[in-house]
Amino acid sequence: MKKIKEYGFGYDIDNIKEVEEYVWKNYSPDEFKMDVGRGDNVMNSLTIYREDDDEGLNELIECCDGDGDYEE
16 A cells, blocks of 8 residues: 655765656656755755655665764
8 A cells, every 4th residue: 555655864965866867767856845945956855655665765764864074
């Protein structure tokens, strides 16, 4: 069953780009919304209407957790 899911992303630009590419290739534009902050190159959040069992997307999103190069 498809559900609406929301995800927030940090500073892991390379992995976030992979998520963006996967979503554009595997979902129709009316199934997702990507929010990109002013001055950013990649999305900051994703709202998507998706199946829970999309393992490809799940793995890509998990790779975005804590892998960024952000320094305070």
